[in-house]
Amino acid sequence: MAEAAAQTVLDKISQGHLECPICCCRFKDPKMLDCLHSFCLKCLEEMMNKQKSETERITCPVCRRETHVPGEGLHSLSSSFFLISLVDEINKQEKLLGTSLTTSATCESCDEGHEAVSRCFDCKVNICKKCQEAHQFLKYTKDHRIIPAEELDKSRVLPADLNKSVAPKCRKHIEHSLCFYCESCDILICSMCAATEHRTADHKYTAIYDAIGSFRESVDDIFQKFDKSKEQFASNEDSITHARKRLQKNLAQARLDISTKAEAEIAKIRNKAKRLTEKVDEIGQERDSEYDKALMHNRDQMERADQIVTAVSDLMRQADNFELLELRPKVMHNLEFQEELKCEPAKVYMAFIGFKCQDVVSDTDLGEILLKEKWQLKEEFGKEGTCDGEFQFAADVACFSNGDIVVTDTTQNRLSMFTSTGLYKTSVANGGADCHELEAPFRIAVTQNDLLFVTDKQKVKVFDRELQFVREFTPSADNAEGLPESNLGGIAVDKQRVAVADCGRKVISVHNLDGSLIANTYNNMADHFIALSNKERLILTNYEKNRLLCVDFKGNEVFNVMTLLNGQPAKPSGILCDDDGSIYVAPHSFRESFKTEVQHYDSNGAFIAIVAQGLYNPIGMAFTPAGDVVVADKHSVKIFKRM
Template structure:
């Protein structure tokens, strides 16, 4: 059973590592291309022969990278000593368990001749005839060949056994000299004679092979470390790209909804205008029609009166004689004079025309403007420097209720105030009124409970500043609560204790979930729905992220225009992007910088801030920034403007 297992292992090693990708057989004289893939020399020669004649490059069939063909041909490519040694080890093990596919005592020419020599470069067993041919061939005449008996006695180990003394290789130019130096200038191993004769000029730099190998291994390890960092950076970037794609899908869906809704609004407005215009046309038409009807009635009355007079006169002429006509002459003439009174209403043809000159309200303006970037214009600002209600000396903490009311802590005035969404002062809490000693950090949960750090306690208020409860995270005298954050998804809160350099996570009733030591704890803290804590450190100019076990996810330096900047406040959005308030230089140069969930800087949200501190989001997604002496609200512009006509001017829809 043990032998069967050993055979299985050897087969797997052979199939996974010792078979040429071209011929799918064990390597024969393996050569390494520039891409570090190895192939049999014969396979490469056959592949090159199928390409254009005198081809200067050969394409790797695995990765498609090109390797320049040396002047000496493919046989001058670097041989894979590692594979050769590994082939030797596998063949020896196969021989030991009696499962060697080709007996090691038989020449590899497969003509059943006894092998008497071993080529260390090709890992081939050679009979006497093949040994002579090996020495005559240009590509193999410099290979190291030892007797088969000496090779068995040497028990040459594989390359993984670095602690075993390596084989002594002899110089091909000075056969009695061992190769003991490596020339960095020529990238070749040399013997002392080569060093003294061909590599003695100042331009050649060489050192002992062992030193070169150690140096090379260090360089490779450093390069591999950079490779690993690069891979991690690419993976992180790919995660950010995937997140950006998801955001794009959401934004596209929302944009389509907005366009459809906007179109319905415009169509409704056009239909309303059409209705008003139709009603006006109908009103004018009815008024004019009544005028025509009145004229027709008047004319018909006169015509009827004229008919009656004419009929009476004609009857009188037929029936009366001359004397009677003369006697009735005055009456007849008075009736006939009625024709002078006939006032016929004229046909006012201009009143018969009515038409509509319609304006092209659609083609005169686009339905909307496509915004390719988020914009954060200043929507609202309230407060100024002072100590009266509605004024601030050091507005630091800020939070927002579901109705849009804004809670602000002022660390200089030791005051907690609540304002409406447009900045109108509502009420405040102080030491005298609410036993608040030094309110600092502030946060609101989904039930509109207000959590405030007050020295060593966390106090909980409703939106009318009535105290609901309070709890003390630690009884340690060094405790100094500096920031607080609420995870609305899990109903948990995190409290930063800058005195003890810990973050404690609690349920909303104050019961402790876990405590996380962290040296970066300062006066800012955020907690997302993936159990991640974001910690800005003003002095170290870093932003770190840890999980609830204290494992560091990332730790980055924060910058403004390439210069290190100090972070203070931190806030994340629904997509996991992180907003950080940064200080750099003099007042007025502060910024709100946005980072992706992996800590890579994305964009600047707001700049030229006086002294930005803590932040919060409004229910509509606007960004509130406590800027020392004022509160600034930046509107998230992810909607389009509609250019409309009419009393309302311009219309907008989120």
């Protein structure tokens, strides 16, 4: 029973790890290619014979990567010593399963034919009594591990200690052990090599254990960078998917606009409408194809990278230190893929396609296909003043699902509500009877179920769609001695959470919609504006340091970029996140008489385009239910729509 189980284990090891992918038999003289895949030397030679005689490269049948064949031939490729030793050990263990050492084994160390009484675990041979005594006497073998016959016979199969590292001898100076690694030549050397061929200043060598430590650290660093690259690729794939969905939505809208206009012009423009529709479809297919290629490119890179990482990980886990250092050049060459990784970005601008109508006569086209997203001013209301519907300092805006717009005036400490077209409806101000002692309303945000969250000094107050008070909570309730005074700034909401930036204590707290705390994130950049991304991230602006940054809910920084106007640092204020994760920011430049604009960035903080220019002093921003952007522009409110 025990022997059958042991044989099964050996068979599984052989099939899973010790069979050549070409001949599907146990490895014989395995050679390793640059891609770290191993094959029998004979199998590689047969492959080369089938290729053109003048070729100097061999293609791996597993991953299709090419390996340069040295001038000396395939036999000069690196041998896979780990596989060789493992195959040898498995063969010997299988042999032991059928042969009892105490009954039939003879000494394999001498030619006397004496009965073996023990086994040398380091030499991997059965030895007789005299050879055992010689082993214990000789300098080079006295430390070998000797297993008595009776102990070996108890288990029949001796577990292989494949992780034990025995210092190999130098190939040039066979009496000396390898003890150094020459970083200049990328080879293992002995003390004699160090004193002769490698003694000049241009040779830098270190002790083996220092070299392997440094090597492992380098590999670990590359693995960590790769993990970050995987996160970026995953994030980018989400952005591409969202942009692709937006493309389909805009394509449908463009087709509808074209159809509506075509029907208005009746039969005489049907033909032109058809041609334009076909053009839209053609553009849509081309762009959709580009998105598909981007996704496939990124996935292919990740698949290839994962294969390399898996191969290197297996090698780092299985091979001994000397073998690792001998293979170091190939390993590091394979890990150069990290530097070659190129993530195809989500080209958000390509997701936009629209239709611009124009008056049509018989000799003109039905309209114009817009290939780039453009914005235009749709509505503007308000003016400087203190009366209803007027502003001293319109600092933030938010929109209810019915289109109503709420505006905070930080000079008048007032919340005002308007219709979607800018008609004044109502307001609540400091000390009003319906505002639950509203003191200084600052930033605002509206949830999907039309709850208005307002930061008011040290509290967050919640109102309904009629601006009636609902409840309140205190994000930074701890007032222990030594803590800075709480001063709530930015606020943002999504379907389940509300995030609040405390500018005084430099902390961002994330809460459930009922106010219960989920987590605190401490960040020295916490300022007056914050947004929640659909990627489980917090988007922040820091006005004084001209920064746009992104952190996850644990406070880990995702990106940190400088906002610019005409190539010069600019101070960002209001911030918005779209459903595809893209970001809208309003930077200010005081060098050019309050020149400001609204800019569009992708989900990774890369600048895309300018949305609107010529604003006076834009601060807070919000999306309307229709997807328009509402901007609080100090003395007025402006609404921009996509064309």
